[in-house]
Amino acid sequence: MNIPQLLLTSSGCGLIAFLITFAIMPTLIKRLKKADIVGRDIHKLTKPEVAEMGGIGILFGFAISIMVGVYLYPSWQSQLTITLIVILLTGIIGIVDDLIILSSKEKLILLWIAGLPIMWVTPPNMSIFYMLSIPIAVSIASNLTNMLAGLNGIETGLGVIALTSLTLSCIIMNKYDVAIISFSMLGALLAFLFYNKYPANVFPGDVGTLIIGACIAIIAFIGRVKIIAFIVLIPNIIDGLLKFRSAGVMERHKFKPTQVKENGVLVAPPGGFNSLIRSILKKPMKEAEVVHIIWIIGLIFGIIGILVAFFAKGVII
Structure with missing residues (x-):
């Protein structure tokens, strides 16, 4: 296929992910509420019940889109299949965490295991250190996108911004195999954001937030755009460093949440961790x-990532 055809079909995978996720979310929200899989929106005065684990819809739309990509591009079957395996494993870990609450240590170890298959599709003649760093990156990136969360649309919106930057960067650098991956996750996240934006009708749960970071890490290593992936994750990295510095390796549910006042504004509780x-x-x-400010921060780093791709075209980064 020539470049216009590659661009058309890879963006078509993103459209498939968008349509599938958008179509199944209303039914999924109803079923989750019926099964009492809900959470309180603690940043609203009325504390309404909202469907949890909506990230299942993201996972489903992404998986179907990648399977279509495998069919359309047999020569890229290995990369796409391994990507699907890692994202599905990460999603399963997220579902388990949503249901029984894993410790930080358990989550890190399980996510490291989930990232191991990516080692099979890395460039040849890589060092052992490089190979072992891949699943570590999956574990860290997944946790970073899981940590900067809690407000309506914040995780999904940042994911949309990061995946948009990575998608455009891959196109600029003619990396159309990984563009299928980024387009697919971007399409699913855009559809989900429609239901997750303020005021949210559904929360992504860990099944939704973990797979965003895992996908970014996959694109970083398979597409060899690690610097760009690092740049788009800087808001999450800053958040993680602030939390680690103020509270160490913490379990967020053990700390006081951000408080909502009678006039509907949010205030940080006295003491506790920083973020x-x-x-x-x-x-x-x-x-x-608050969400819009953090989206703007993410957008700034997303634009920087695109500029790096533009000026580093043809260079392995």
């Missing part, structure tokens, strides 16, 4: 305003 969200909440703000 990117709480750094922004130096003064009371509405939930949507």
Whole structure:
């Protein structure tokens, strides 16, 4: 296929992921509520019940899209199949974490195991250190996109921004095999954001947040765009460093959540851990305003990632 055909079909995979995720979400939301798989939206005065584990819809749309990609591009079957395996394993870990709450240590180990298959599709003659760093990166990236969460649309929106940057970067650098992966996750996330944006009708759960980071790590290593992937994850990295510095390896449910006042604005509770969200909440703000500020931060780094791709075209980064 020539480049226009590659671009058309890879973007078509993204469209498939979007349509499937968008179509199944209403039914999935109803079924999750009926099964009492819900969570309280603690940043609203009324604390409404919202369907949890909606990331299953993202996972389903992404999986179907990648299977279509495998059919359309037999020569890229290995990369796409391994990607699907890793994302499905990560999603299963997310489902288990949503249901029984894994410890930070358990989650890190399981995600490291989930990332092992990527070692099979890396460039030849790589060192053992490089090979072992791949599943470590999957584990870390997944946890980073899982940590910067809690406000309506914040995780999904940042994921959309990061995957848009990576998709455009892959196109600029003629990496159309990984563009299928980024297009597919981007399409599923865009569809999910329609239901997850403020005021949210569904939460992604760990099944949704973990697979975003895993997908970014996969694109980084298979597409050899590690620097760009690092750049788009900088908001999550800053958030993770702030939390680690203030509270160590913490279990978030053990700390006081961000508080909502009678006028509907959010305030950071006294004491406790620091984070990117709480750094922004130096003064009371509405939930949507905080989310938009963090999206803007993500957008800045997303644009930087695209610029790096443009100026580094033809260079392995």
